[in-house]
Amino acid sequence: METTVADLKRGQKGIIKEFTEDLLPIKLLELGCLPGNEVELVQVAPLKDPIYINVNGSHIAIRREMALHIALDIIEDNAVV
Amino acid sequence: MSKQINVALIGNPNTGKTSVFNQLTGLNQKVGNYPGITVEKKEGICKLPRGVKAHILDLPGTYSLNTTSLDESVAVELLLNKNDKDHPDVAIVVSDVENLKRNLLLFTQIKDLKIPTILVINMADRMSRKGITIDIELLEKKLNSKIALVSTRKETGIERLRELIADYKNLSKTQNVDTSVIAPEYFASLKEAFPKEDVYKLWLVITQDVNFMPLEKTLIKDTSSFTTKSKSELKRLQQKETILRYQFINGILKETYKVDANAAKGFRATLDKVLTHKVFGYVIFFLILLTIFQAIYGWSEYPMDLIDGFFASATEWVKDTLPPGVFTNLIAEGILAGIGGIVIFIPQIAFLFLFIALLEETGYMSRVVFLMDRIMRPFGLSGKSVVPLISGTACAIPAVMATRTIENWKERLITILVTPFTTCSARLPVYLIIIALVIPEGSFLGLSYKALTLMSLYLMGFGAAILSAVILNKILKIKSKSFFVVEMPNYKLPLLKNVGYTVLEKTKSFVFGAGKIILAISIILWFLGSNGFSDEFKNAETIVTNRVQENGFSASSEIYFETHQNGTTADEGSGALARKELEDRALAQEIAGYKLEHSYMGYMGKAIEPIVRPLGYDWKIGIAVLTSFAAREVFVGTLATIYSVGNDEEETIKNRMAAEVNTRTNKPLFNLASGVSLLLFYAFAMQCMSTLAVVKKETNSWKWPAGQLVFMSLFAYIVALIAYQLLK
Numbered sequence A: 001m002e003t004t005v006a007d008l009k010r011g012q013k014g015i016i017k018e019f020t021e022d023l024l025p026i027k028l029l030e031l032g033c034l035p036g037n038e039v040e041l042v043q044v045a046p047l048k049d050p051i052y053i054n055v056n057g058s059h060i061a062i063r064r065e066m067a068l069h070i071a072l073d074i075i076e077d078n079a080v081v
Numbered sequence B: 001m002s003k004q005i006n007v008a009l010i011g012n013p014n015t016g017k018t019s020v021f022n023q024l025t026g027l028n029q030k031v032g033n034y035p036g037i038t039v040e041k042k043e044g045i046c047k048l049p050r051g052v053k054a055h056i057l058d059l060p061g062t063y064s065l066n067t068t069s070l071d072e073s074v075a076v077e078l079l080l081n082k083n084d085k086d087h088p089d090v091a092i093v094v095s096d097v098e099n100l101k102r103n104l105l106l107f108t109q110i111k112d113l114k115i116p117t118i119l120v121i122n123m124a125d126r127m128s129r130k131g132i133t134i135d136i137e138l139l140e141k142k143l144n145s146k147i148a149l150v151s152t153r154k155e156t157g158i159e160r161l162r163e164l165i166a167d168y169k170n171l172s173k174t175q176n177v178d179t180s181v182i183a184p185e186y187f188a189s190l191k192e193a194f195p196k197e198d199v200y201k202l203w204l205v206i207t208q209d210v211n212f213m214p215l216e217k218t219l220i221k222d223t224s225s226f227t228t229k230s231k232s233e234l235k236r237l238q239q240k241e242t243i244l245r246y247q248f249i250n251g252i253l254k255e256t257y258k259v260d261a262n263a264a265k266g267f268r269a270t271l272d273k274v275l276t277h278k279v280f281g282y283v284i285f286f287l288i289l290l291t292i293f294q295a296i297y298g299w300s301e302y303p304m305d306l307i308d309g310f311f312a313s314a315t316e317w318v319k320d321t322l323p324p325g326v327f328t329n330l331i332a333e334g335i336l337a338g339i340g341g342i343v344i345f346i347p348q349i350a351f352l353f354l355f356i357a358l359l360e361e362t363g364y365m366s367r368v369v370f371l372m373d374r375i376m377r378p379f380g381l382s383g384k385s386v387v388p389l390i391s392g393t394a395c396a397i398p399a400v401m402a403t404r405t406i407e408n409w410k411e412r413l414i415t416i417l418v419t420p421f422t423t424c425s426a427r428l429p430v431y432l433i434i435i436a437l438v439i440p441e442g443s444f445l446g447l448s449y450k451a452l453t454l455m456s457l458y459l460m461g462f463g464a465a466i467l468s469a470v471i472l473n474k475i476l477k478i479k480s481k482s483f484f485v486v487e488m489p490n491y492k493l494p495l496l497k498n499v500g501y502t503v504l505e506k507t508k509s510f511v512f513g514a515g516k517i518i519l520a521i522s523i524i525l526w527f528l529g530s531n532g533f534s535d536e537f538k539n540a541e542t543i544v545t546n547r548v549q550e551n552g553f554s555a556s557s558e559i560y561f562e563t564h565q566n567g568t569t570a571d572e573g574s575g576a577l578a579r580k581e582l583e584d585r586a587l588a589q590e591i592a593g594y595k596l597e598h599s600y601m602g603y604m605g606k607a608i609e610p611i612v613r614p615l616g617y618d619w620k621i622g623i624a625v626l627t628s629f630a631a632r633e634v635f636v637g638t639l640a641t642i643y644s645v646g647n648d649e650e651e652t653i654k655n656r657m658a659a660e661v662n663t664r665t666n667k668p669l670f671n672l673a674s675g676v677s678l679l680l681f682y683a684f685a686m687q688c689m690s691t692l693a694v695v696k697k698e699t700n701s702w703k704w705p706a707g708q709l710v711f712m713s714l715f716a717y718i719v720a721l722i723a724y725q726l727l728k
Helices: A026-030 B017-025 B070-080 B097-111 B124-130 B136-143 B158-166 B184-193 B199-207 B214-221 B231-256 B267-275 B280-299 B301-321 B326-343 B346-362 B364-379 B383-391 B396-405 B409-421 B427-438 B449-475 B496-530 B540-551 B555-568 B572-597 B600-615 B619-627 B634-642 B650-659 B672-684 B689-699 B703-727
Strands: A013-019 A038-044 A051-055 A058-062 A070-076 B005-011 B029-033 B040-047 B053-058 B090-096 B117-122 B132-134 B146-149 B257-259 B485-487
Touching: A026 B231, A038 A070, A038 B267, A058 B364, B005 B017, B005 B070, B005 B097, B005 B158, B017 B029, B017 B040, B017 B053, B017 B090, B017 B117, B017 B158, B017 B496, B029 B496, B070 B199, B090 B097, B090 B158, B097 B117, B097 B124, B097 B132, B097 B136, B097 B231, B117 B158, B124 B132, B136 B146, B136 B231, B146 B158, B184 B199, B199 B231, B231 B257, B267 B280, B267 B364, B280 B301, B280 B346, B280 B364, B301 B326, B301 B346, B326 B496, B346 B364, B346 B383, B346 B396, B346 B496, B364 B383, B364 B449, B364 B485, B383 B396, B383 B409, B396 B409, B396 B496, B396 B689, B409 B449, B409 B689, B409 B703, B427 B449, B427 B634, B427 B650, B427 B672, B449 B672, B496 B600, B540 B572, B555 B572, B572 B600, B600 B619, B600 B672, B600 B703, B619 B634, B672 B703, B689 B703
Parallel strands: B005 B053, B005 B090, B090 B117, B117 B146
Antiparallel strands: A013 A038, A013 A070, A038 A051, A051 A058, A058 B485, B029 B040, B040 B053, B132 B257
């Protein structure tokens, strides 16, 4: 199983590797969610979904199903417990 | 006089584009729709130096020229179509200083269309606080463009922007990025097939998600010299294009844009932690909702009473001043009543939009969407449906208008269709009078039965909305991608000017949009209620006068006398005079009631009596239900006319209704069974032509409002029928 944005814990950061699904909305990319960019999990909604991330300076909320398609490498393990 | 300069204002959402527009045009603006679609078109006139004027078009907010919604495609179409009368001589891209990197993506795309482009870097006042420095001169050189550093809050930089617009002929038209490097062969074949066109423009036309410009689409399909690529191949190329552009932008910003990381963060993170907290987040949201309710119910009561009073006296004045006749009646009872019925909603609509605008301006609304999305999803709704559903408890009209923020068409349509189930304030007068009549005294756990009934009616409204959303989600076969990317903008203090403009604009759009239809229908209702073909109608005065002389006043008039004499007998001397006046009024009321009974409307009521009898109603209630389709609150007024009591005397109406006997069963007409049946009917039926008009406007089709009317009314009928037959 590949690590994706959906696996991040609050405060954890990662570098986006690739998209495992071709038809992700282009809007996501335009907001800066691109391979090579850093992504940080800012907040998770009370029912675990959607999630609130900071990628490339853009603060956006996406649903978990979409986060599952964004593969990444975790770089910093400073999750807030 | 030289020709006006056409200016298109374009930019990402949340960049303060609207503030720039407001600063440029002042009150010189108008809002309409693009022909045939419901996308809002905002335009205005801006005075430039040296007596030149510019026509400014505020295009819908977009993150790029890769469109995914109708709103965005409007922007792209305008930029591509040189023949459009609004095709810009110059484009202004508004960006936000904190998100400059992302905003430049759109900028480079527009630049590549070879349109003279000015970059506005807005919110300059935040730079020092956020530790941002920009080398404007170098950035201008790198982008080959002119830049205006603007703060709409501090009102700086707008003069420079005006200068730049006036001087648009000297702006460079060179491209920034050569897109063809992402697929050189493909672009070469494009160029070969369409030597006359610009390849970047062709590329944009090919990759649009939303079908637009049918002419150009076919133009591209019909050629044999090159083959188009599959959808996923194109998607991949679009991704490559985006990456290419970001490389270009990152390279430039590295040299020109510095941010001191220590100055940033802090405030936003703390506020987010509280506002999206799993407990406090909901508590705060709930408290905000309570405030909004209080405003809509409590505070708007005063202006509404004033408006009501004003139209009542205006009607009196017209009747007293103009010579009696059909024309005077048309003005007083058709037109004035119709306009009054529109104006009365203005306070509630204005208050609601005031709050929505405030929540949106501060950035809080995105947090609500974030909190609620998962909860709404099983019902086929989105986090963005929350605001319309809540607004619906005030009035479905602004609520339906507020669905515009939902990008997913299916989720938006479902929200529009179910919102009218929520208990709007127009149902309240009907509920109150019927509950007072039929629900017994007594209490359960310290709450009176009457209060409990009112509360369950509200809950049932929400329940019906959610339930029908589930059903619609199952049966509506609309293909739409699960598309949920919500930007969480930084928190800002709202600009009061912007909030004011929004409130003004939405209110205007209601008054002139839905207002026309409300007015038309109320004139029709007036005509049906004040005209008749039978002899009884024509000779109503003589018939009723004779009847009163022979048999005395009717039972309802006797009640009228009783309730009023108590008040006047204290003043012994004028007792006889008062009695005479009361009798005159009672006679007039009886004539009006008799006329209504024999008008077209009266015959319609009698015609539908067989349909409403199983619900426990007679023809009089039938008429009231019919007229309620103009607006629900008309119910009480119509019954007042039918029962021949003065319009404004609620106690009298209630007593009169309590005394009414069902001729078939010899029991009171308004009993528990028929009362509950009426309550349920009003809870579920689609009795609001204004809402139907707005739904038509928002969905651009009569199909959806017609479906609402049929489904909701049928559902209401069945529920009311079951309730009456069980309780009878």
